[in-house]
Structures are given as structure tokens and as C-alpha cells.
Amino acid sequence: MSEEQTEVLVVGAGQAGVAMSEHLSQRGMSHVILERDRIAEKWRTGRWDSLVANGPAWHDRFPNLEFKETDPDGFASKDQIAEYMVDYAHMIDAPIRCGVEVVSVRKNMGRPGFRVETSAGVINAQYVVAATGPFQKPVIPSVVPKNVDVDQLHSSSYRNPEQLADGGVLVVGAGSSGAQIAEELHRSGREVYLAVGPHDRPPRSYRSRDFCWWLGVLNKWEETAPTAGAKHVTIAVSGANGGRTVDFRRLAHGGIRLLGRAESYENGVVHFARDLPENIARGDANYLSLLDEADEYIARNGLDLPEEPEARDFAPDPESMRDPLEELDLAASGVKTIVWATGFSVDYTWLDVNAFDENGRPKHQRGVSTEPGVYFLGLPWQSRRGSSFIWGVWHDAKYIADHIAIQRNYSMYKPAHTTWERSLEAQSESVSSIS
Template identity: 40%
Template structure:
């Protein structure tokens, strides 16, 4: 793999891809095969998020066989296993040896704007460790934004009012229990990151307090197979967004919590509570040492279990309707329930020395000067293509299907965007096959 430097970069390119994660590089893979001149601009280094923003014991929550990129698929010995962070990094490094995308690293796009004559003007600033170059301008006819759907970590507005002696970090800054000061830890959020970080701390012997939201849960395995393999067979990852059961409401929900750790298993917060983890409902406010919670714990646990059993019931129908031979059905039964929903926590009295915020991210496209966003700042797009001529996105959750934004859906989404872009610059056909 090669990168370009500032001196060799032209001032105009037919296509610029912003972001060299797996989604942006997948678009570049197809554009390269089609002979489309393009530049990929990356603020750090290619696929850096896997090394920079994943904790030490991170594992995929989707089976390894889901890992498919253009011209490259997982072919290791454990297709139904779950790669660790370091294994994912090695797998991606292997992919990057198979082609040579024109990537310009350590360069940030600080402004993207339409120009009257057509196309776009981009302001670039390069540099590492605070040593930034003077801004420069390049232009392009087509631009593909592949910076990720939600780059800004969310922290509640009252966080600064909490006792300053309590260390606060966001989940993307968490790597291992040893980085946190001695004492108990409060994890806020029960999506995939929050639940798994709470488990990581719990298994390390730390006293954990967990504030849970409305995240649902799913069984790791059911009736002899991984649940996500069943769901793939049922077509859930391929169903177009507009046809997905539950509509927009389903797409706004937090992802189901489950883990691939130690070969994969359920994340059962009730069992954690039996083992000493303290659970709370939604965190609503905090000042100094006192935090307040909504009395939602019981309802949140019940709802998560209801979704768990509902997914199992959907799999039961699939098995029955298709005459599949499988072990008999089961249902999850609660192993613990709170006597009452706690509504407050005194951090000092409980010995809580740190907080890990795992309440998600929000979009940030303020650097893009184009009428392509809704009231919540999300791109208005159809399969990544916007109404702004020449402006496309890739790598967004739910961009086309539930699989969008995941390894399983990246190849298909990237090919679609590359075909659209190639046609716009006079290369109407990509003479390559998909990598899946």
C-alpha cells in the first residue's frame, strides 16, 4: 500500500474519498479497478480506529464469516468464531497488501463546499501531533464522505458538575481496567460498548456500577447456531431499510448487546447483578458526588429480555416454516430482579473513582457546506447518494440495510457508490466482481 505526499498531490481530482476506514478504502478498491482517477484523504492512518479506539479485550460481536471486503474475505479456521481486536487489525493489514489505494494520510478536510461552476472545493490541513501545515485547496467533481456515521462522542451536559476527583472518560478512550484509578467504576450505557466494558471490568474483579438505558439484548447461540447466522439466513441483514420491520423506530434503537469474548456468549446483566454488579436505570442528572436515576431499571431489564425471547421466537418460525432440523426451542427466564429501582448514587460513599461514558456518538458534518442534512444533522440519502449533485456517503448505519456499516454490508454498499461515481465521471461500468 502506498500513500501520496503533499508535493505530489494534484490540485484537481475527478473523485475525492474522505476517510480511509474500511468503507472509504472499499470504494477506492472499486474505483481503482474501474480506472477512475481519485484521491483518498485520511486524517490519521488507514483503518486506524481499530487500533486507536478499541479496548484491549475487544472482540467482534458478529461471526468471523461476516468479515467480507472487496476481493477479500475471512478464510481462517474459525468462521463461526469472533476475532479479537488484534486479529481484526492483522486481517485488515492483509487486505491492505492486496491493492494500492492513493491515500494521503495525516490530512484533515476542514471545509467542503460546492462551487458555482460545479464540483467541490476542499480545504485541507496536514500535520501530526499538532504540527499543522498551512491550509491548501483542492477541487474535485465527485466526493464520497466516508468519515463514519457518528464521530463525536456524547457526554451529558452535567458531566462537568460532577466531583472533579472522579476520573471521567468516554468509551472510545477505554482500553483496560488498569488505566483507571483504584476503586469502583460507574459505566453509563448498556449498548454494545457499555455492556462489554462493564463485563471487562467485572471479570477483572473491579466493583462495577452500571446505568442501563433501553438497549435490547440477543442470544449468542440458539438452537444450535449463532443467532446472527440465523438472522442472516432469514434475510434480515439484506432487507432494504424502507422494508425493515419496525420502520424508522427500529433503526433508531441501540444495537443489541452480546459478546464474542471467550468464544462468544450472552451478556446477562441479571447474572452480573447476582455476582455483585450494581445496576441502575437511566442516569438523569448529577452534581458533586450525587447522581440521580430514573426508576426504569426493572422495565429496561424486562424489555431487553422480551426482545431476546422475541428474536428466538422469530428463529423458531423460520425453523418451522423451512422444515429445519434443530434442537428444541427454549426461553430465557430471569435469574435476578431488583427489589426496587434505585434512584440515586453517592459516588463518594460507594467508592466510585471513575466513570466510563458509553452513551453513544452524534453526527458532525459542520465542515460540509451543502443542503444534504436533516434537522438532526444526518445525511439525507438513498443508498448513500444525496440530492446534492456529486455528493455521496458510505459507511453509514442503515444506509441501505441493517448490514450497512458492518463488515457484512460494506462491499455491497461500496460497490453501489463506486458504480454511481464511476458513471458520473464517464466510467459507467465496473469490470470487476464483488468480493463476496
């Protein structure tokens, strides 16, 4: 049985895979994109019903196509983003094969390229791009045992309030997902507790400009790594309800009970760190520092943007910040569900190559892995802060396509004369000169 050949094989047809296809096609590289589900499947079925993009439509898109039915300053819904990716794939005629799962990728021995085993047969490829992104395996910390009499689910499995059992809800994690889910549950009439860890908290907008614009003009999207020595923290920002700054004090005064980081569980009680005031204060400092930089930029460039002094006004600290709750008795508080908005880990068990550290994380520089011929795309901070956004992955894909093109040129190189031929020519010239 013959095996298929392709120059580049791309695994995953989300935003990373679609962007990769455009740049490979522009360089005339034959390629195939394999997707085990549908195009942009994670946007369709891996998110809750009311999710919208965290960036406005004018910003959070690929350069060559605008959203059809979304105001440029509005926030596209998850389904609109999925359809956008389908439209883009059709526009560039991306060679995507849906319903095909990659089982394994191994380096060929004694010859270039990789053997890719799939649910539809074997493909041999010179280069492989893992465009599966960072949201592969939901992470639920081992704080509350699975056999506890309370429903536990990851935010990736949450869809809407009606899905959950009657009763209160503890949401653990207050980044974009946790903050939005907690507020939605509270609006539905639930008693909600929200565990808040370290976070960055940019303003949704300031002085008539979205925070995406501010990060752009202040060159913050181009930062290549988090501040030296800083721990990774989540970003609390939301496009929900037309887009507004995530304000934990507002949530608390509205009835959501704030808690510190969830630490342990014993006899029906969840214990929390007393770090809530510190976490909120650090988020405030991050927020205010961006306002300061924005004001300085406006003054330095003489921009006529409206003043917004009220942006620096904070509501009084709620009781949950003044006297943080250290423990929560789930039964006594009526909590029937815990939603873990605690992020994801990667899963590259299908990629059997020398490109990972001892913890299974990709070893790479800007997506170029330590295994020649293997590339990663769609990772946070892959090349810059903006890599996590739709437009950012498009630019990362361009860099990888350029790198593949350079490597292809190296592989096709053939010297005009071999060393042996040059030696014979030199000997011939030497004899001729003596004669």
C-alpha cells in the first residue's frame, strides 16, 4: 500500500493551522492540514455558550479579512469566530482534511523527514507543524477529591447556568474565564464564591481607546517574555456585555463572595490562602501603571483624547477583602458545584521526537523546535506577548513559514563542483603551469 508524500504536514485546523496554511501557500509549499474534528472546533464546543472574544473585531482578526456581521469595535461571539476561520480557510483554499486524527509522528531513520501515522493512513512529510495550541488538557488541581459529594467540572466543560445542579457555585480562578463565568452565574440568581489568585487587570478601555490599542502603541504586544523573575499570571479582561473592565470590587459589592487561592480540602471544607488583598492590590497596580503610561503617551504626542479621571476611582474594599474568608464549608454554604477555571496543559503524546523538556513542554525558539523539521505554533508568548491573540498567531505562522523555506533551500543545495572535482582541476592547473 503506497504512502502519501507531502512537504509540510500541519496538525490542527484552528486559527494556528489556518494561518500556517496561508503562509505556506504564498511560498509555494505543498502541505496538508489534518484536523480530527471540524475547523476551529475548540471555539465551537470547547467554550461556554456566551463567550465572546477578548479583543475587539478590528483588532482580533487576520489582516486580510474582516468579520462580516460584527461591529469593528464590538466583540465577536465564539460561533462568529469559528465561522470566520471557516470563511478564511475557504478564501485561501486551505487543504484541510477534517475527521482525520494524527496517531504518531516519528523521525525517519537514515533519511530526511517524518513518518506520520493517522487514522486515514500514513503520510511522509519533510516538515511537521504542531498547530494544536495550548488548550489541550484541562487542568484541575488536586485540591478537592473527586469522590466528594459536589459536582466538579473544568471551565472548558461549562456551557450555561442551566447545566449545573441547583445550589451555590464555587468558581476557582479569576482570569478571563473565571470572572465571566462567575458573573454569569450570579446574574442567573446563584450564590457564587470566586477564588481570586494573582492576575494582571488591564482596563477594558481608557480615554476612548481599547486596551488592545494601548498595548499596541506602547509596544507592549512586542514584549518577548514576561518581566524577569515574575510568575506567570492570568489576565482578567473581558469583552462580555459589550466589554468592560473586570472589577472585583464591583463583583463583590454586587453579591459575589471573593476568596483567596484555593489551597486544600478537609472534611467538607475548602481552605483558602489569605492572599486576596495582595492579589487584588497587585492587579490594581498593573491597572494603574497602564493608565500612567497612557497619560504620558497622550501628553508626549499631543493627542486630543478625553480625560477620564474616574477611571482611577475604586469602590471601597468589600468585606471579603477586609476580612478574607479562610475556609468554606461546602454543605453549609449550599455549594453544589465547583467550576475550575484553572487553565490547561499541553498534550503532545502523539509527537515522538526530541523536542520536549522533562515536563513535556516544547523546547523551541519562536516555534522552531530543538528537533530540526518540527515546529510549534499557537503557544502563549511563542514570540511575543501578542502570540495568544488571533492576529499574533498569524505573524508567528509567517515566521515559521519563512524558516521552513530557508531550510528547504538548504536541503536543495548542490555545490557546483564537488571537492574531488575541484582537487582534480587544481592538479590539472598545476601540471599545465609546470609544462
